[in-house]
Every structure is written in structure tokens, then in C-alpha cells.
Amino acid sequence: MSYFNKEEDIILRKEDIKTPIWFKEDADPKYICYCNKVTESQITDAIMNEDAKNMKDIIRITGAMLNGECETKNPLGKCCGPVIQEIIKKTLKNKSKIDNGYIDKK
Numbered sequence: 089m090s091y092f093n094k095e096e097d098i099i100l101r102k103e104d105i106k107t108p109i110w111f112k113e114d115a116d117p118k119y120i121c122y123c124n125k126v127t128e129s130q131i132t133d134a135i136m137n138e139d140a141k142n143m144k145d146i147i148r149i150t151g152a153m154l155n156g157e158c159e160t161k162n163p164l165g166k167c168c169g170p171v172i173q174e175i176i177k178k179t180l181k182n183k184s185k186i187d188n189g190y191i192d193k194k
């Protein structure tokens with residue numbers, strides 16, 4: 089089950105959802121910016137392979153956060169910016185570990 093509304097007895101199952109919800113298990117593709125259909129892997133790829141270092145780079149390379157209609161398109165009902173910022177932080181940290189030889193690139 090993905091969503092339900094007790095008062096109106098509405099249940100939406102996973103197969104009823106047209107666009108995978110990124111924070112649900114097994115979302116594929118894992119959209120982070122729903123307004124522009126930008127996935128988590130596009131963001132991490134921009135950091136790992138195109139030298140993106142910040143939000144401005146991610147917007148330029150992936151097109152995330154352009155043409156925002158977040159209230160209606162994003163399941164969170166708000167902009168993807170904070171989630172993208174977390175991905176940037178986590179990926180830059182991993183990239184630094186790889187660059188310094190602490191972990192292997194997978």
C-alpha cells in the first residue's frame with residue numbers, strides 16, 4: 089500500500105501510482121526532482137563524473153529545480169532542494185573517500 093485516506097475509505101496500491109515515489113522501497117527510477125524528472129543517479133553521476141560540487145552545478149548539469157510545480161508534482165508537496173542538498177553532501181563525502189583511497193569506487 090502506498091497511500092490511504094481513512095475518512096473517505098480510499099486506498100492506492102503501489103501499482104496505482106503512475107510515478108515511483110523516491111522514498112518508497114524499490115522506487116525505479118528514483119526521481120528526486122519530480123518537476124523535471126531528475127533521478128538520484130543523475131545527481132550522483134554529475135558529482136562523480138562531471139565534477140559538480142554544489143547546487144548550482146547540479147541545476148546546470150541535470151536541469152533539476154527548473155520549472156518548479158512542486159506542490160502538485162512532488163509527493164512531498166514541496167521543493168526537492170533540501171533532498172538534493174543531502175545527496176550532494178553525501179556523494180561529495182563518498183567521492184572524497186574514493187579520491188583519498190579510503191574506499192573503492194563501485
Ligand code: FES
Binds near residue numbers: 121153161166167168
Ligand atoms: S520537485 Fe524539483 S523543482 Fe519541484
